[in-house]
Amino acid sequence: MSSEKPIEGDDALAALKSASNLDEAISYFEQMREVMPDDRTPLEFLVAAYAQRGLMEKHQAAVVDLARLLVRDRDVATLSTIMPALEACDGVAAKVVLLKARTLTSPLPDLTPEAPKGREERAEIAAMEGIRAEVALANRLGDAGLVSPAELSALRDHLNATPTDGRVFLVSALQILEKENPTLCEKCMEHLADSCGVPPVNIAPYDIGESLLSRYPRWLVRQRGVMPFSQIGGFTLVAVLNPVDPKLKSDIEAVGPCKLFLADPAAVEAVLDKNYGAME
Numbered sequence: 001m002s003s004e005k006p007i008e009g010d011d012a013l014a015a016l017k018s019a020s021n022l023d024e025a026i027s028y029f030e031q032m033r034e035v036m037p038d039d040r041t042p043l044e045f046l047v048a049a050y051a052q053r054g055l056m057e058k059h060q061a062a063v064v065d066l067a068r069l070l071v072r073d074r075d076v077a078t079l080s081t082i083m084p085a086l087e088a089c090d091g092v093a094a095k096v097v098l099l100k101a102r103t104l105t106s107p108l109p110d111l112t113p114e115a116p117k118g119r120e121e122r123a124e125i126a127a128m129e130g131i132r133a134e135v136a137l138a139n140r141l142g143d144a145g146l147v148s149p150a151e152l153s154a155l156r157d158h159l160n161a162t163p164t165d166g167r168v169f170l171v172s173a174l175q176i177l178e179k180e181n182p183t184l185c186e187k188c189m190e191h192l193a194d195s196c197g198v199p200p201v202n203i204a205p206y207d208i209g210e211s212l213l214s215r216y217p218r219w220l221v222r223q224r225g226v227m228p229f230s231q232i233g234g235f236t237l238v239a240v241l242n243p244v245d246p247k248l249k250s251d252i253e254a255v256g257p258c259k260l261f262l263a264d265p266a267a268v269e270a271v272l273d274k275n276y277g278a279m280e
Contacts, residue, residue, distance in 0.1 A: 040070070047059060068097050127163070130172075137174075151184075170268070174189065178264075201239050203267045208229050210275065212229065216252070224241070225241040227239040227268055236258045236259075
C-alpha cells in the first residue's frame with residue numbers, strides 16, 4: 001500500500017477507471033476482505049478488478065466466494081448477473097456453488113413423469129415416507145437445541161410442501177438447511193455424526209455412476225439421497241442424508257451388507273445432477 005489516504009466508498013469503485021490506482025484499490029479491498037470475510041462489497045469490486053488485471057485464477061476464486069454469499073442471502077437478482085462468470089469457473093467448489101445457484105435462479109422443471117402407474121405410486125409413497133422421516137429428523141434437531149422454534153417451523157413447512165404426486169424431488173431436511181444456512185447445517189451434521197455414530201464422508205472424489213447407483217431402488221437414490229460410493233470386501237459404503245431413519249436403514253440393508261456414512265447435501269445434489277439431470 002502507498003502512503004496516500006486509503007481508498008474508500010465511491011473513490012474505491014472509481015479506481016477501476018484509473019490504472020494508476022487499481023493495484024492500490026485491489027490491495028485495499030483484499031485487506032478489507034480479511035477483516036470482513038462475509039461482506040459482499042469487497043468481493044464485488046475484486047471480481048471486476050481481477051478480471052481487468054488479467055488475474056483470472058483470483059478472479060474465479062472471487063466469483064465463487066461472491067456466489068456463495070449471494071446464495072446464502074438468496075439474492076437471485078444479483079446472482080443472475082454473475083451466472084455466466086460462475087459457469088466459466090473450474091473446480092469442484094465452483095460446480096457445487098453453481099448447482100446451488102441454478103437451483104435458486106431457475107424455475108422448477110415440470111417433473112411429471114411419463115411412467116407406468118405403479119412407478120408413479122411408488123414415487124408418491126416414497127415422497128410421503130421421506131417427508132415424515134425428514135420432519136422427524138428436523139424435530140430431533142429442534143429437541144437438541146440446534147435449530148430455533150422459528151427455524152424448525154419453517155423447515156417443517158418446507159418439507160410438508162414437497163409434492164407427492166409422482167414427481168421426483170430430493171426430500172432432505174439437511175439439504176434445505178444447507179441452502180438456508182450453511183453454517184447451521186454444518187453444526188447439525190456434526191451433531192448427527194456424533195450422536196448416531198455415522199462418520200461424515202466427502203463423496204465428491206468418488207466416481208459415482210450408474211453401476212453403483214443401480215444397485216439400489218431409484219426412489220431411494222433420487223428421493224432420499226442414498227449414495228453408494230464404494231465397495232470394500234462384501235460391504236457397500238453408503239452415504240445418507242438421514243442417519244436416524246430406521247426405515248431408510250432397513251431399506252438400504254435389504255439390498256446387501258453395508259456401512260453407513262453421513263453425506264454432504266451439496267455433494268449428493270451434484271451426483272444426482274450428473275446422473276439424472278438430463279432426465280429432469
